[in-house]
Amino acid sequence: MSDSFVIKNLNASIGDREILKDFSLTIPKGEVHAIMGPNGTGKSTLAKVLAGHPDYAVQSGEALLDGQELLGLEPDVIARAGLFLAFQYPSEIPGVTIANFIRAAIVARQAKGAPFDAKAYYAELYAKMDALKMDRTFTARFVNEGFSGGEKKRCEILQLMMLKPKYAVLDETDSGLDIDALRIVSEGVNRMRGPETGFLVITHYQRLLEYIVPDRVHIMWDGRIVHSGGKELALELEAKGYDWVKTELASA
């Protein structure tokens, strides 16, 4: 239990709309799980609720990250506890450079007053940018401002690689990426795979899962997981479509 991310009977809403309905899912550390589901089913809501977004109200449930309850914590506390969310729609932050932004995130994880090793930081930042085939001039650009859709997604993965969380939720990181970028970003994620990290990959496309091969695939429908299986479930879903989910799985 203390070595997994356990979400149990999570109910959450925005305004008077209930979106997550008794949502449960367990991701053992070291595994990659994928969630697929139709538009509006609550995938991004799940990601944001877990990350502590203030707009959502949690009615009940648990979200235990290696045993630590995340629900009710401030978003920055959740992030420092080890959860990373790669946003479906990353915000633009005018006037704040990528370098300063990631630096602030790293400093926030250091012991108070600990010295910041700028040289080592830039060396690591540049190495990871090179791996993601991001031009180094991006460090001086303002976060996501004027970035293409694909550049924003790469920048999310850069942050993931720099911050090295225990668990990462990737919300449609593949959408907007061209074929090469998809491969590069997937390689970045694959390099982080290992016994110390768990992933929840939200996607609409089976293609991503050919690059980031999941241990488990879950189908989400109307605020909860209705079916789970191995990596071949993604193929089956692609072949049968959501009507199959609706008639065969969601009625239960």
Add this chain to the structure above:
Amino acid sequence: MDTLTSPALTGILDSALQSADTAEFRAQDWFAILRQQGWHTFQSLPMPKRDDEKWRFSDTRTLSLSGYALAPAPSDAEAAKLFARSQFISRPAGLMVHVDGHCIHKPALAPELTAQGVIFEPLTDALRHHPALLKQYLLKHKAGLGGDKFLALHQAWLRAGYLLHIPKGVTVTQPFVSIHWTLAEGAAVFPHALVIADELAQATIHDFHLSARPATRALAISACDIHAGSGAKVHRLAVQGWSSATQSFQIDNTCGGRDSLISSVHAAVGSRRARLENIVRIDGPGADVRLCGISVATGEQEFDQRTLQIHSAGKAKSDLLFKNALLDKSRTIFSGLIKVAPDAQQTDAYQTNRNLLLSTEAEADSLPGLEILANDVKCSHGATTGQVNPDELFYLRARGIPLAVAQELLAQGFLEEVLARVENEEAAATVREMLRVKFHQI
């Protein structure tokens, strides 16, 4: 007889003291008269009152000129310390440093600049060397935006400051740097900057107003007059970093000739209350003027900004952007007016004030205005006051950045739009660092 430095004297509002001080400038009759006139004007004008339209929203009740005095020259040790702290720009065209109104370091210009006729001198030297220039240009305009009494007091005690003259066609790329420090408790200082850029001349100026210690009481009434001739290019950065117990006034007057290009950035972090009055007069067609201001207001600080863009000639452009970040119980006031004369056709004039509230107790007032008498113009003005964007805040916090740090980053990002316009990287870095320190004092 140097009565000024006697600690027995009570304060700057003493007419006997003013005449004695003026006597020191007897050799320059006209200057002595100018000061005396300033003194008379000062005495004849009332202090601003609450119902004075030009002081709307400003806290006039706490305005006070009593309890300040001219300060003696600093000790050599103090002067040396402050000179060491004055090295913000590694290769200035010239560096001038004043402490409590006493010039402790005169610039040594490169021989090629001197050969080209460039003048960058303390006012007291310029009085002897270039009286004709001073007579022609010194304090030729009224304050006009409500600060006349303070400008008159500045005139009465005028002594500190500089003359910068760039002759026709001369381009100086490295900045001219002037730094004024306050040091003594209760010091009154009156820094003056007179910039004359002749036809096609080019210059960059950095004015830093700082205090040796963070909380010393002081009164600072500064003025800066810029005269940009035809095709001249003048870029100015003015940094107001006086101590937190300073009352400060900065009264600026800029005249732009035909096709001149003028930019100014006012960055404010210091003072208990700081008032900026900034008038730009576009006298020649084709002039292009950019005015920017940024501030970080904390505690109970009040930043009071009054601007006026006067378009007397056509086909000219002026663009103003003032951005304030407010914390705690601080207050900012922005009052700006664009005036376009009847025959100033094809004027482009813009004015924007944006205020970022980082506290529910902070208050930003904005009074933008237009007075347009020409018909073929493009003019706009706008003001917004709001809190940080919640999506941006969440994005930063979702990376583990604590709330206070995230707000600071967003505020710095908000101000960066203006800082990006400061071309000298060292100067921009100095201001960024001052903003950073300001945030960390909370």
